[in-house]
Amino acid sequence: MLKDNYGRSIDYLRISVTDRCNLRCVYCMPDTIKSGCHHDGKIASDSVLSYEEILRFVRAAAPLGIKKVRLTGGEPLVRSLIHELIRGIKSTEGIEELSLTTNGQRLSETAALMAECGLDRVNVSLDSLQPQRYAEITQGGSLDKAMAGIEAARAAGLLPIKLNMVPMSGVNDDEIEAFIRFGIRTGYQIRFIELMPTVVNEHIFNKGFIGSDEIRQRIEKEFLLTPLKVRKHGPARYFNVMSRHEPRSAGVIGIINAVTCRFCTQCNRLRLTSDGRLRPCLYSNIEVGLCSALRTNASKEDLQSLIIQAVDLKPERHHIPEDAASAASGAPFIMSGIGG
Numbered sequence: 001m002l003k004d005n006y007g008r009s010i011d012y013l014r015i016s017v018t019d020r021c022n023l024r025c026v027y028c029m030p031d032t033i034k035s036g037c038h039h040d041g042k043i044a045s046d047s048v049l050s051y052e053e054i055l056r057f058v059r060a061a062a063p064l065g066i067k068k069v070r071l072t073g074g075e076p077l078v079r080s081l082i083h084e085l086i087r088g089i090k091s092t093e094g095i096e097e098l099s100l101t102t103n104g105q106r107l108s109e110t111a112a113l114m115a116e117c118g119l120d121r122v123n124v125s126l127d128s129l130q131p132q133r134y135a136e137i138t139q140g141g142s143l144d145k146a147m148a149g150i151e152a153a154r155a156a157g158l159l160p161i162k163l164n165m166v167p168m169s170g171v172n173d174d175e176i177e178a179f180i181r182f183g184i185r186t187g188y189q190i191r192f193i194e195l196m197p198t199v200v201n202e203h204i205f206n207k208g209f210i211g212s213d214e215i216r217q218r219i220e221k222e223f224l225l226t227p228l229k230v231r232k233h234g235p236a237r238y239f240n241v242m243s244r245h246e247p248r249s250a251g252v253i254g255i256i257n258a259v260t261c262r263f264c265t266q267c268n269r270l271r272l273t274s275d276g277r278l279r280p281c282l283y284s285n286i287e288v289g290l291c292s293a294l295r296t297n298a299s300k301e302d303l304q305s306l307i308i309q310a311v312d313l314k315p316e317r318h319h320i321p322e323d324a325a326s327a328a329s330g331a332p333f334i335m336s337g338i339g340g
């Protein structure tokens with residue numbers, strides 16, 4: 001079992017399989033990001049870990065106690081043959097759960113095969129239920145494709161399906177209630193994620209950030225929220241949600257307050273970046289480089305000592321300042337390469 005210096009057990013690994021994406025969400029990859037990210041999703045860079053390298057890493061990490069893996073990015077479904085990576089990870093002894101976060105644009109073609117290869121479930125990002133607005137926020141995405149992908153994931157049994165929505169003031173915050181009604185109608189779990197400041201989104205963060213308390217107050221005008229006890233290791237708090245007007249219809253929502261709440265005491269995760277750095281905290285520049293070890297055929301034991309080194313460096317807590325201006329100017333990362 002991996003334990004850090006603050007007594008936390010580390011059993012969850014998030015892997016960014018690529019920093020590329022077929023969309024350009026305004027808060028994640030605005031036009032200012034140029035290098036390494038192509039709309040077509042082609043992998044051109046040597047620095048991105050190969051599937052073989054990722055698998056070697058997972059096979060070293062699992063005996064240390066990593067049980068849960070999530071594939072993310074960038075957009076994981078722009079990497080070809082992603083199902084092969086899924087098969088390899090899921091057949092690794094000790095890996096109990098494998099999930100994936102996607103924008104859904106290629107999910108309708110891939111969901112069934114990924115499920116067959118061992119994927120357990122998916123989270124799909126969906127920031128608007130309005131086609132035109134969805135296209136604007138994602139700078140080119142198709143809401144129809146995302147919806148078809150979500151349906152395909154349901155048909156493939158990739159359950160429960162969680163839909164990630166980042167509410168932004170003046171952009172899509174007027175849809176919070178519509179998302180809840182959509183979740184109640186369909187059974188999908190809606191997760192409202194606080195917008196996080198990064199090096200590329202200062203403008204939108206300063207204008208659009210809505211804290212989880214405000215999100216909750218807005219929801220409670222129309223819905224009754226009952227907290228669910230299960231508070232796992234992440235920043236999400238889950239609630240049963242019921243319409244005040246139609247009390248027989250209910251669903252589950254999550255509110256993820258990565259910025260305003262310090263969930264760090266329960267943090268159980270490590271992140272492997274697309275170019276082979278192991279990052280013990282999303283919001284800290286501390287990292288351990290693995291690329292050369294993976295490319296020089298270092299032994300499993302050598303890889304394991306690098307993993308232990310990263311866990312030893314895991315900071316006690318993140319230091320995202322809670323006022324927007326200093327947060328955005330001090331933010332040390334771009335989400336896509338590290339994995340949101």
Ligand code: SAM
Nearest residue numbers: 028073074075101102103125164195196335340
């Ligand atoms: N491309 C995939 C997707 O969009 O689901 C996976 C990668 S994306 C970086 C993972 C999640 O991070 C998405 O739900 C996205 O909305 C969220 N995200 C990206 N940038 C964010 C930011 N600055 N603040 C909060 N959430 C962010």
Ligand code: SF4
Nearest residue numbers: 021024025028074103
């Ligand atoms: Fe791409 Fe996901 Fe970032 Fe949107 S949030 S630009 S879909 S990586």
